[in-house]
Amino acid sequence: LDEKIWLTLSFGMIMAFMVITGYQTFALEMGPPSNNELIDPQKVDETAPFNEPGIKQIGENEYEVVMTLQVFSFNPMDIEVPAGSTVHFTLTSKDVVHGFEIAGTNVNAMVMPGHIQKITQKFDEPGKYLVLCNEYCGAGHQVMSTTITVK
Ligand code: CUA
Numbered sequence: 001l002d003e004k005i006w007l008t009l010s011f012g013m014i015m016a017f018m019v020i021t022g023y024q025t026f027a028l029e030m031g032p033p034s035n036n037e038l039i040d041p042q043k044v045d046e047t048a049p050f051n052e053p054g055i056k057q058i059g060e061n062e063y064e065v066v067m068t069l070q071v072f073s074f075n076p077m078d079i080e081v082p083a084g085s086t087v088h089f090t091l092t093s094k095d096v097v098h099g100f101e102i103a104g105t106n107v108n109a110m111v112m113p114g115h116i117q118k119i120t121q122k123f124d125e126p127g128k129y130l131v132l133c134n135e136y137c138g139a140g141h142q143v144m145s146t147t148i149t150v151k
Helices: 002-027 041-046
Strands: 054-059 062-070 073-075 079-081 085-093 098-102 108-111 117-123 127-132 145-150
Touching (some): 041 085, 062 098, 085 108, 098 117, 108 117
Parallel strands (some): 062 085, 079 145
Antiparallel strands (some): 062 073
């Protein structure tokens, strides 16, 4: 009888964890980048907005950065924004899975081919922020970095 209790208990725990994971993924949208904005990774250069990667001012203290990632660089590289700016990043990969981590902030995203990743960050503190790829993407992974200068 003891064994049955423990079996039931552990099965119940597994079910509870699955329900929690499902809730986080779908109800809280904590899952991987959404499937509803799929693009063809072979045609990134022809697909808006990625046909015009770059930085654009869209409001007072508000910028939009359209960026493509590919082995082993970011396009555009080394962007600059004034202190106090809110920056909306729209990212995709042209080849394999890359990471987009801005050191010293909470920004840490996965950038997958075929998916659009959107992330917003406010930069209050002036400085040079290091942007790193934190997903292993091949032989040059460790040199895949750029900077965001806030002044
Ligand atoms: Cu890109 Cu690692």
